Amino acid sequence: MKKKNTHSPKGFTLIELLVVIAIIGMLASAVSASLADAQREARDKRRVADLKSLQTALELYYVDNQSFPRESEGANGNISTNTTLQNLLDPYMQGFPIDPAGIDNTTFYYYYDGNHTCGGRNYAIIFARQMDKAENSNYTEFAGTTCAGAVASEGRGGGTESYNILLGYSSD
Numbered sequence: 063m064k065k066k067n068t069h070s071p072k073g074f075t076l077i078e079l080l081v082v083i084a085i086i087g088m089l090a091s092a093v094s095a096s097l098a099d100a101q102r103e104a105r106d107k108r109r110v111a112d113l114k115s116l117q118t119a120l121e122l123y124y125v126d127n128q129s130f131p132r133e134s135e136g137a138n139g140n141i142s143t144n145t146t147l148q149n150l151l152d153p154y155m156q157g158f159p160i161d162p163a164g165i166d167n168t169t170f171y172y173y174y175d176g177n178h179t180c181g182g183r184n185y186a187i188i189f190a191r192q193m194d195k196a197e198n199s200n201y202t203e204f205a206g207t208t209c210a211g212a213v214a215s216e217g218r219g220g221g222t223e224s225y226n227i228l229l230g231y232s233s234d
Contacts, residue, residue, distance in 0.1 A: 102194035105162040109190040110198075110225055112159035112172060116141065116188050117227050119154035120174075129233035130186035133176035141172040141188070161190065170194075177232045184232040190225045199223045 074082075124130055131137030136146040142160045151158075163170035170192045178187040193199045204226040 103198070106193045106195055106198040106225075108162050109172075109193065112161075113188055113190055113225060113227050115155065115159060116151075116172065116174075117229065119151045120186065120188065120229055122154040123151060124230065130229055131174070131176050132233065138174060138176050141174050144174070147174055178228075180228065186229040186232045188227050188229065191221065193223050193225055196223050198225065200225050204228070 120130055131147055131150045135150075137144065137150055138147070141147060141158060142165050148158055159172060161167060161170040161172060170190070173189050173191055175187045175189075178185045180187070199222065201222050201224050
């Protein structure tokens with residue numbers, strides 16, 4: 063007489079494996095989204111810290127020269143690529159910060175404007191042209207308070223998703 067097999071085979075079914083893989087995929091995508099958000103936040107914090115370092119160097123320059131670097135001398139524009147501005151600030155700063163997005167990025171960069179019109183006066187200003195997270199921008203406060211609404215468009219500060227630091231009156 064043949065003996066009947068009474069136990070089932072060991073292991074997982076295909077459906078059980080697919081369910082486990084789907085759960086792992088959902089968890090991985092949630093972790094990935096959180097990580098990407100944390101990276102954007104970190105880049106924005108670095109931008110603000112870089113601007114504060116530039117602010118310190120520009121204020122030291124001002125103490126020695128009684129003015130901020132002049133636009134008429136070519137000290138205006140993208141801080142990472144403007145050699146005139148870099149040469150003027152070289153005694154006050156070791157190396158120049160580059161936006162975390164990279165030196166060749168045309169959206170994210172640091173900018174110096176030595177003759178910025180703000181609230182009917184001319185100022186020297188620096189800004190990170192774009193923040194990764196709009197809520198880290200200070201443009202609305204800057205435009206509405208510091209410049210009393212005078213900053214109206216791109217080029218008047220860094221734009222709606224920028225972080226701006228007003229340095230002081232411009233002598234240009």
